[in-house]
Amino acid sequence: MALTETRRHCLHHMKFHAFDSFEGLPPPQAETGVVEWTEGGLCTSEDGFWNLIKEHGIYVDQCRTTKGFYQNSLTTELQQDYLAREAKIALATIDCDLYESAVPVFSFIEPLLQEGSQLYIDDYFAGYKGSPAQGVSRAFDEFRSRSRFEYEAHMQVGWWGRSFIAYLQK
Secondary structure, eight states: OOHHHHHHHTTTTTEEEEEOOOOOOOOOSOOOTTOOHHHHHHHOOOOHHHHHHHHHHHHHGGGEEEOOHHHHSSOHHHHHHHHHOOOOSSSEEEOOOOHHHHHHHHHHHHHGGGGEEEEEEETTTSSSOTTTTSSSHHHHHHHHHOOEEEEEEEEEETTTEEEEEEEOOO
């Protein structure tokens, strides 16, 4: 969808970065209530991901993958590399399922955000019996409390996903 929308809006300079373990989920640290959310669950291999991108047929050369579980792959060095290149986030799709996966993602993206950055948070109310005090919604609330940005609710996606727009309080 991001590739299609980029073409539709003639944003040919956009770069796409996909971060994933490509090994499925890590072991959940709490009961999620979702049968599929087990260690190794929801796995798409890196080759499988690239096949999907190639089938789409556009911007293949502008896509990059970073493999690994987030607590290992989202390093300070990688963050500094993005900052040195003045890379900023236009849209971050956060599809972590688990609280423990989402926490390092939010820490990693904070300095890369700009006013108008959109965060699409998949599984915002999925799992954990919909409790906003658990899972990815908990990780986002903790992040919001320490972020330099405010976040305005933007779109609801199904019953489980939410998007937010970052802005600075004036």
